[in-house]
Amino acid sequence: MTRPTLLRSVALLAIAAASFVASKPATAVQVTAFQQAVAENVSGDDQVAAFYRARGFEPIWTGGTEADLERRTALLEALGMARHHGLPTAKYNSDALLSQMASVRSGFERGALEVALTELYLDFARDLQTGVIEKPRSVVSSIVREIPRRDASYYLDGLLSDSPRAFLATLAPQSHEYARLMKAKMRLEHTIAHGGWGAPVPSGKFEPGDTGAGVVALRNRLIAMGYLDRTVTARYDSAMIDAVRQFQEDHGLTVDGVTGGETLTQINATPQDRLKSVMVAMERERWLNLPDGLGERHILVNLTDFNARIFDHGKLTFETRSVVGHQDSDRQTPEFSDEMDHMVINPSWYVPRSIIVKEYLPKLRSNPGAVSHLQITDSRGRVVSRNQSFARYSGNSFPFAMRQPPGPRNALGTVKFMFPNKYNIYLHDTPAKSLFSREVRTYSHGCVRLNDPHDFAYALLARQTDDPVGFFQSRLRSGSETRVNLDEPVPVHLIYRTAFTHAKGHTQFRRDVYGRDAALWNALSAAGVEIGGIRS
Incomplete structure (x- = not known):
């Protein structure tokens, strides 16, 4: 959203709100229409409903005051930055919102718009602060992290207690890591917009002293990625060795200055692939946006x-x-x-049950003396004699634990x-x-x-x-x-x-x-x- 568009949209809502107030004095019927619209539209969210009841259904977005104007302007400005945070801009449906703003003509419509703005704000604020994916475990079962979600009251009360722009600025992670990831995202987007890092390096293995077209392609790739100063050399010289070694260090590879195998695979990764990694890292950083x-x-x-x-x-x-x-x-x-x-x-070492059942019990069933470095213990921690057969036990019926002493x-x-x-x-x-x-x-x-x-x-x-x-x-x-x-x-x-x-x-x-x-x-x-x- 460009700034002229944003200001024009805010102005339209301000004119609509002002004309509504000026042309129709605030009678009980008009107030009831606004309240009725708000009440109907927040009925599915107890926290938002409680917020509006506590303030007598007074608006925070659609009124004609300077405070209302400041809040909706700040929100639209923040939405305009959603792309830079790697957020789903289409989710916030700015075009539909602007159209709704421009079409407000009655108290009931203004009440519906009020709630729509609140819901939009809460969606955006939560995405920005603690991530787009609400339950990471539903995507990857091993991500068992507790995401620090805040209640609606946190966002609504915060918006009213401070400058709206100042409060919105606190929502994104304030870590240096998040700020640097945002910069990395912008650099990669610039790279993609200007053609990427050029042609990939052909398959093979390139070592110090080599020459030829493959070395030239490697040289060009390293220059494009910022690892090598501009040069016309066609030989795998000392400067290229240093560049490859630095690249390997930055990518968790064995640092040997030779380009082949996994080093070549990583060099040929596209900026689009790297950008995805950065954007996922930003989402993960939002999951760690803990209150303390x-x-x-x-x-x-x-x-x-x-x-x-x-x-x-x-x-x-x-x-x-x-x-x-x-x-x-x-x-x-x-x-x-x-x-x-x-x-x-x-x-x-108290052996986990899963390891006992999958790895050690099959051995004990065949040979009671197997894995002799481990003690077999009963429910009271007493060592069990191995002078018996364990063949009768299954994973479900094996009644013992296993322990390795210090x-x-x-x-x-x-x-x-x-x-x-x-x-x-x-x-x-x-x-x-x-x-x-x-x-x-x-x-x-x-x-x-x-x-x-x-x-x-x-x-x-x-x-x-x-x-x-x-x-x-x-x-x-x-x-x-x-x-x-x-x-x-x-x-x-x-x-x-x-x-x-x-x-x-x-x-x-x-x-x-x-x-x-x-x-x-x-x-x-x-x-x-x-x-x-x-x-x-």
Whole structure:
């Protein structure tokens, strides 16, 4: 919506409202017509109905006051920015709204318009603040995050308690990440409008010292993407090596300066594909638009990036590599937020029922001595003798649990970090250290393994002891299972971002290892989100 169109529309409504008031003095019949229209149109929404009853059915949009004019002008201006936020502009049906504004001639019509504006405002405000997809779990079952939806009263009271423009400006996430994603979106849209990044690089493998048409295509692609200064070289020289290495780092690839395999696949990704990743990331950021923020100190685990990070006052203070759940649907790490309140040093591993039934019971049925590193325990925690046959048990009838005591071979290593949740997900050490050198690290049953768990523990304990290393190591050396509470629980956010940003440098992109972003993009597209005016 252009500004002249917006102002003309606001003026039409102002003229209609003024002429209605001037030509027909406010008799009881006229007021009743407006009230009747409002009451009829809000009957399906208890919160909105209560709001209008509490203010005696006085309008907030369609009256003739300066305040009404300011609110409807601010709303139309905000709707004009919906596209920049990656929102479904057609959903708000501005054309129909403007037509309705221009056609108001009676109190009843003005009442219907009043409610239509309120409903439009609430739809837009909720989409902008906490996301277009109301129930992400209905799209991807592993997204079990609680979306911080606000009541209608929050938006309506907020609109009246502040400058409308100021309040509307607070709705979008205020994080630096969201602002940088918006900028990345604009850059990609500009790239698409100007022809993209040119021809893809032909298949093959390109190494330092190579020459030829493929190297020229690679050079041109790197220049177009901003990784290489303009040059006429046809040789895979040192500048191209540096450019490829930087590209690999920005895309979570093995940094070796060679273009082939997954590096070539990622180089040939289209700006349209990258734009979809950015727009899905913006939607995900809206899901994290929590009333109290992510936490002054918080832990962020990006499942696609295979890293766990601690942030203090918005600054990264600790980082370690991670291993996350396998791509199999029943082993993927879910997305949610909770609070870490303790760690366990020298932990036992209490084997999840799903693993017992699927992996260990079939072995025990054939051989009671199988998986001997695990104890079989009864309902009271007592160790059960293996001098028996387990062949008579099925997955439903097996009455025992299984436990691995603390020790060097324990599946959880030497420490686990607990944020108790119904999904039985936590962070922990692991004896399988070789997996941290892999490019794609999806090997666990769902929990998050840490490459540097001791340093992670020291960082957490530093706030409550002057000697975090000594404190931790003394309990580790005891060999006993020891619970250590955190004096200040730390919010943990398990997120999934195939596009994210750094304060400086290129936008980061990662592979959609679980296919979740593809599913979310389809849902956003179905809701009306578009790229370049074309729904895809």
